[in-house]
Amino acid sequence: MKKKGNFLSGVLGPLKFSVRNNQQIVSGAVAPGTMKQSKATKKASTVFGKAAALSKELRLSLAALYPDLFGNSAINDLTGQMYPILKDCKDPNTDQYFFARQSFARVEQLEFNVKSKVSTLMSQKPVVNL
Incomplete structure (x- = not known):
């Protein structure tokens, strides 16, 4: 303590x-040794750990340019986006990652300012009445 x-x-x-x-x-x-994880859970947690590490490196590399950009919600959102990206790019047979040009396209739509009125307006779907 x-x-x-x-x-x-x-x-x-x-x-x-x-x-x-x-x-x-x-x-x-x-308590140590009491939590039981399946092989699938261990694999998923490994991928999530890699996603968190990749997100951290991305944040650190952008910190000099955008020092106030990453609050707690943005950190969680970025890691939340990286996990499915890594999961989709991982070959289940070899456990290697293969990235295509558009692999990280989901990150382009990530909103870092969750309180932004613009992001709220942009997320609304337009309605057309005839």
Whole structure:
């Protein structure tokens, strides 16, 4: 257990204490060795981990140009978009990734400012009444 300012961080018995957005989070802790994962779950978590790492590298490479661009929701959205991209580009037989020119086209439509009125207007489908 560590103290971070006015908050606790770490595991204490069956509880896990963490801090997110300057708020204390308390959740149940999983005892080591008690969580059972299927092979498919392990594969999916491996791909998700790679998607998170790729998203982090992309954010770090853009940080100098756009220092205030990535809030928590944008980070989650970017990782959420990278996971299906990697999943689709992975060859199940060889576990290698093969990327085409349009593999990352989904990222082009990612909205980094989720509170933007423009993104709200653009996401609405036009209605035509005859």
